[in-house]
Amino acid sequence: MKKIVINGGKRISGTISISGAKNSVVALIPATILANDIVTLEGVPDISDVASLVEIMEIMGAKIERNFEEGRLVIDTRSVVSRPLPYGKINSLRASYYFNGALLGRFGQATVGLPGGCDLGPRPTDLHDKAFKALGARKIQEEEAEHLEVIGDSLIGTTIYMDVVSVGATINTMLAASRAKGVTIIENAAREPEIIDVATLLNNMGAQVRGAGTDIIRITGTEEMHGARHTVIPDRIEAGTYLALAAAIGDGVVIENVIYEHLESFIAKLEEMGVRLTIRQDSIEVHKSENLKAVNITSVPYPGFATDLQQPITPLLLQTKGRGWIVDTIYEKRVNHVPELARMGADISVLDDRILYEAPNELTGACVKATDLRAGAALVTAGAIAKGTTQISNIEFILRGYDHIIEKLTAVGVDIQLIEA
Ligand SMILES: CC(=O)N[C@H]1[C@@H](OP(=O)(O)OP(=O)(O)OC[C@H]2O[C@@H](n3ccc(=O)[nH]c3=O)[C@H](O)[C@@H]2O)O[C@H](CO)[C@@H](O)[C@@H]1O
């Protein structure tokens, strides 16, 4: 079993370069199935979610050349067949549900094991079902998988209103509708940058997706799609994680390969706290920041404060002065980092789905458990801030989404190691 060990309490400085976005690439890889051709993805992060998706794609018959050093995947989907994708690998990540939209679009049928991903409380998929049904597919629930099949000759475009803003359901609908007959309109669509990234790839593959990034997306289905080359956008969540770390213990840290506009609500909170930043074309410099103020955070759909960043920013909040709270309106049970931070000496608790904290806190190293991906990122940050040694177990969650985290943090002066325990 692997663990991360951090000897914390040291100041950091230098440059961290951000990798391609996990929450984009996990949709881009299944999207390549729609092409029946060769698609090259650049800027692919070396994370275990990508490794799992590559394995699943190979089981389906895709031929994949991977060069993780250069961040490139060349995916040939010409010999992909729609075979049942069982539980197991599929269940190791959430994004396996994008195979439903992609396989349904290309083959008119899909049998995919139930999705997994981090335990953030209930993670329903009723809106995905609603969209597939509206497009003319029926679902047969099997024991550990679901089977989808087109009822008539093909999927038929229609108007779909999303009752809740959902990244997953918006992307899955775009995937299936790209190969449907006629026009599909998604109303109340999610507006995350990852949705624009997926739409860009689909359009480069010959689809006609218009309006991605707004809450109305219009997809004109096409019979044929083809190969393309695409560079994944930078990971705004990885960037936010390291910006928060730099604000807590940095003596000048540059986070490069970022798109500032994707991080506006996060940066606004850092500025409200008093963090000193210089924003450049594609990098953000975090200066040594002192006397930070406690702030309140409410996570909401983009362009609001991202749910994925509420856990990674928590250790920084603990270094401010005052009282504050966090409410996650997307996943209200996303609070598993709280008891672990309390074990490190934080004055933090959960009351009625609201995280309450009082700062400043002197954190001390402890043995803690990463219960999910972003809780794990929060513990890495807390471990780097804390005095003494922190041992983090369950780190496979962290490796789902952070490319070369040990190397990147070592380079700026964090005393961090991966050990076999
Ligand atoms: C809007 C939002 O911030 N989405 C985040 C969500 O995406 P993810 O794709 O996991 O979740 P969705 O965006 O689909 O879900 C948003 C909300 O809609 C609800 N829902 C979703 C699908 C459905 O069929 N029915 C339903 O009720 C969910 O319970 C949740 O409360 O988690 C990802 C991983 O942490 C983040 O990267 C996304 O930014």
Ligand SMILES: C=C(OP(=O)(O)O)C(=O)O
């Ligand atoms: C929880 C996350 O991912 P997933 O939806 O894949 O579990 C995340 O990226 O923070």
